[in-house]
Amino acid sequence: TETLNKLKKGQRELSQELGRTPTVTELAEYVELPEEEVKDLLCRARQPVSLETKVGDGDDTELLDLLASEGSQPEELVDGECLRMDMRDLLDQLPDLQGRVLKMRYGIDCEEPMSLSSIARELEMSRDRARSLERRAHEELRRLSKGMVSYLAA
Structure with a gap:
């Protein structure tokens, strides 16, 4: 000592x-x-410090209050919602059937993602037609989304 x-x-x-x-x-x-x-x-x-230790000028803030939560931060929630809105806008620029296939495939505007077979059944078309629409939609999205690359990198 x-x-x-x-x-x-x-x-x-x-x-x-x-x-x-x-x-x-x-x-x-x-x-x-x-x-x-x-x-x-x-x-x-x-020495260990209690998370209930009072910090700051007043006695109303505890150390625990200052620790970051594991949940999403407000700015992350806003960014995520903005990204979802931008993705919906991109999907809305696709021809109707291509947009519907991708939305169904990835569970956008519906409960959960669907298989190509389920999409084909729902839209009354062959599975190959649904796959072809999905492929063309992806190609079109790549073309439309070139401007989003810098947005996503930020």
Whole structure:
């Protein structure tokens, strides 16, 4: 504990002198200890912090409130909705049957994606005709979406 107290005192003094948190190397030189020992002491001296610890000026914010959630962030939700709207706009530019086939194939504007066989049955056509419409729709989308490449990269 004497070495740890020496280390903490050195850390405070060096922080004031430098105006920033010292590096492990700087701290080791200051307290005249090997760098590995300083690293080890710093790791062992860490105290767990409760997520319910109050932070900030008031007593109304807890550390837990500041941690990022695993859910979608508002800007991600907006970006996703904008992308969906832009994709619908692109699909609406396709000839009617091609657009319908792709929307059904990928579950856009319906519950879930459909197989080519299901699409063919629904639209009363052969499976080969549905596949051909899907292929042509993809080709047309590639042509129409050249301008979206920079949008998607951003």
